[in-house]
Amino acid sequence: MADQVLFELKSVSKHFQVKNAGVLKAVNGVSLTIYKGETLGLVGESGCGKTTLGHTMVKLYKNDGGMITYKGRDIWDFNRRQNMNYHKNVQIIYQDPYASLNPLHVVRQSIAEGLEIHKLYKGKKRTERVMELLRMVGLNQEHANRFPHEFSGGQRQRIGIARALAVEPEIIICDEPVSALDVSIQAQIVNLIMRLQREIGLSYLFITHDLSLVKQISDRIAVMYLGAIVELAPAQSLYEHHYHPYTSALLSAIPIPDPEVEKKRKRIMLSGDVPNPINLGGGCSFRSRCPKAAKRCELECPQLKEITPGHFAACHFAE
Amino acid sequence: MERTKAWKTFPFAKLERSGMEAEEMVRPHTSYLKDVWRAFKRRKTALVSAVILLILVVLVLFGPMMNPYNYYSNDYTAINSPPTAQHWFGTDTLGRDLWTRVWVGGRVSLLIAILATLFPFLIGMVMGGISGYFGGKVDMIMMRCIDILMGIPAMIYNILLIVVLGSGNISTLIIAFTLTGWMGSARAARGMVLQIKAREFVMASKTLGASPARIIFRHLLPNTLGIMVVGVTLTIPMIIFAEAFLSFIGLGVAPPNPSWGQLISIAAEVFKSYPYQFIIPCAFVSLTMLCFNLLGDGLRDALDPKLRA
Numbered sequence: 001m002a003d004q005v006l007f008e009l010k011s012v013s014k015h016f017q018v019k020n021a022g023v024l025k026a027v028n029g030v031s032l033t034i035y036k037g038e039t040l041g042l043v044g045e046s047g048c049g050k051t052t053l054g055h056t057m058v059k060l061y062k063n064d065g066g067m068i069t070y071k072g073r074d075i076w077d078f079n080r081r082q083n084m085n086y087h088k089n090v091q092i093i094y095q096d097p098y099a100s101l102n103p104l105h106v107v108r109q110s111i112a113e114g115l116e117i118h119k120l121y122k123g124k125k126r127t128e129r130v131m132e133l134l135r136m137v138g139l140n141q142e143h144a145n146r147f148p149h150e151f152s153g154g155q156r157q158r159i160g161i162a163r164a165l166a167v168e169p170e171i172i173i174c175d176e177p178v179s180a181l182d183v184s185i186q187a188q189i190v191n192l193i194m195r196l197q198r199e200i201g202l203s204y205l206f207i208t209h210d211l212s213l214v215k216q217i218s219d220r221i222a223v224m225y226l227g228a229i230v231e232l233a234p235a236q237s238l239y240e241h242h243y244h245p246y247t248s249a250l251l252s253a254i255p256i257p258d259p260e261v262e263k264k265r266k267r268i269m270l271s272g273d274v275p276n277p278i279n280l281g282g283g284c285s286f287r288s289r290c291p292k293a294a295k296r297c298e299l300e301c302p303q304l305k306e307i308t309p310g311h312f313a314a315c316h317f318a319e
Numbered sequence: 320m321e322r323t324k325a326w327k328t329f330p331f332a333k334l335e336r337s338g339m340e341a342e343e344m345v346r347p348h349t350s351y352l353k354d355v356w357r358a359f360k361r362r363k364t365a366l367v368s369a370v371i372l373l374i375l376v377v378l379v380l381f382g383p384m385m386n387p388y389n390y391y392s393n394d395y396t397a398i399n400s401p402p403t404a405q406h407w408f409g410t411d412t413l414g415r416d417l418w419t420r421v422w423v424g425g426r427v428s429l430l431i432a433i434l435a436t437l438f439p440f441l442i443g444m445v446m447g448g449i450s451g452y453f454g455g456k457v458d459m460i461m462m463r464c465i466d467i468l469m470g471i472p473a474m475i476y477n478i479l480l481i482v483v484l485g486s487g488n489i490s491t492l493i494i495a496f497t498l499t500g501w502m503g504s505a506r507a508a509r510g511m512v513l514q515i516k517a518r519e520f521v522m523a524s525k526t527l528g529a530s531p532a533r534i535i536f537r538h539l540l541p542n543t544l545g546i547m548v549v550g551v552t553l554t555i556p557m558i559i560f561a562e563a564f565l566s567f568i569g570l571g572v573a574p575p576n577p578s579w580g581q582l583i584s585i586a587a588e589v590f591k592s593y594p595y596q597f598i599i600p601c602a603f604v605s606l607t608m609l610c611f612n613l614l615g616d617g618l619r620d621a622l623d624p625k626l627r628a
Contacts, residue, residue, distance in 0.1 A: 099519040100523055
């Protein structure tokens with residue numbers, strides 16, 4: 001793994017005003033680094049701000065606090081040309097394969113959109129490039145002139161991947177790319193995504209709530225809870241030692257595909273519900289469900305600290 | 320026992336499969352229009368309406384050539400003649416052939432109806448697209464302007480415009496209808512754009528670095544088009560009616576140029592003595608409006624996204 005830093009997020013926040021209710025801190029002080037060529041898995045339950053973070057990184061939202069730098073430069077300080085270059089280098093694959101393709105465009109048009117915008121490959125070469133991309137994602141050339149409604153979910157996701165690949169990006173943010181697909185197709189798509197990484201040397205931010213999946217594919221994993229990173233570690237290290245009680249609870253929920261072992265598996269059941277993310281007070285946001293919660297957790301919000309080299313956790317009791 | 324044995328002797332064999340192979344596609348290739356056509360064909364009333372409209376268009380274009388008369392010369396030997404072998408729809412009080420006048424008038428009425436519907440729709444779609452896409456302050460200002468403009472009754476506004484621009488010619492009518500008619504479609508387009516812009520293909524285009532113009536004209540507006548077409552077909556009859564009304568009160572097309580409203584207006588004076596002069600153009604106005612309305616209904620059903628995957 002090369003050590004070139006692609007993305008650096010420094011206490012990034014994205015807040016939404018909710019009418020008559022207050023402020024929803026969807027992303028609240030997230031700091032992350034993404035290196036070239038790595039796959040960073042981002043896991044967390046629904047509504048914890050994973051997607052908002054991804055969308056902020058591709059500039060669909062502007063972050064309210066903190067700074068996102070790409071190759072050392074703030075992404076909101078780009079001039080027009082640098083901005084276009086950023087959009088070419090940072091791509092995203094969306095969650096819902098049924099909404100992510102324009103129903104009026106045939107596959108060829110959808111895939112070629114990035115080529116048109118960035119004026120890559122002219123005339124006949126562009127058609128050739130589209131055909132090459134179709135082959136790369138495992139589709140046939142005959143599919144080029146069909147409309148999205150003729151495809152299955154898995155095939156549409158392949159088209160979405162081809163569209164992102166078309167502009168030769170350096171990093172692809174995968175926003176739950178397989179959660180809308182059924183399991184057999186999930187495997188195909190994940191294999192495709194991983195093969196492309198080997199062949200082209202892409203980096204990924206892989207957003208998902210599927211823990212067994214993220215273990216398979218990630219170099220490092222970040223666990224997110226209510227808008228903040230609670231644990232960040234190399235994949236192997238995270239599965240061997242986890243310091244944050246939320247991570248422990250999550251990992252204990254992974255079913256094991258062996259009935260004998262599965263029977264003996266102990267689950268940590270969390271009591272209580274996710275607190276209302278609107279108007280969170282100070283202190284640790286996990287304390288309402290944490291088995292270790294103490295007085296200190298109410299007063300002081302734990303910061304990410306390095307427990308062992310490369311392994312960070314945000315818990316007062318982590319050692 | 321027997322079964323257990325069979326199980327043991329014929330265990331399930333694991334099939335080789337490549338993870339890379341995408342599923343095959345069985346369904347034959349169909350285009351969007353083909354799908355719409357298939358759904359449309361099933362609505363018989365709409366289909367019949369479309370055929371009748373087609374016949375009307377053919378008659379409007381070629382009807383005047385089917386007999387030797389033109390729409391402005393008088394035949395003093397046959398004044399107020401009822402329908403005969405020479406004059407198929409009879410003649411009016413000045414001895415002009417009504418068959419010819421009805422179709423020439425139809426040209427004017429339909430031309431106004433189509434142009435005075437299309438222009439406001441195009442303007443409205445662009446306005447609605449901009450308003451919906453940018454949102455925020457832009458949206459707020461544009462929508463309040465539209466609210467104010469819509470607060471003025473359209474017919475009064477139309478009449479004033481025609482008085483100012485000068486009555487009696489087709490372009491005046493089209494300009495007046497365009498200026499008073501774009502707000503409704505702007506609102507409709509804005510509403511749909513607001514829905515569509517949250518869809519992921521629009522975000523995908525944005526993350527590829529697409530310009531607002533590209534997003535509005537390549538992604539947002541084309542996706543509203545299907546439903547907007549329905550609006551167009553339902554607006555055409557309203558414009559035909561409005562044109563007939565304005566011509567009837569003397570603000571429409573100037574004589575001797577006929578339009579359907581003009582014909583009705585002239586015939587209304589002699590309605591009691593020569594009802595056919597009145598009934599024939601009225602019948603065509605009604606038939607056209609009815610057909611456009613039924614066609615619009617059928618198209619709406621055929622294009623309804625909820626009935627299509």
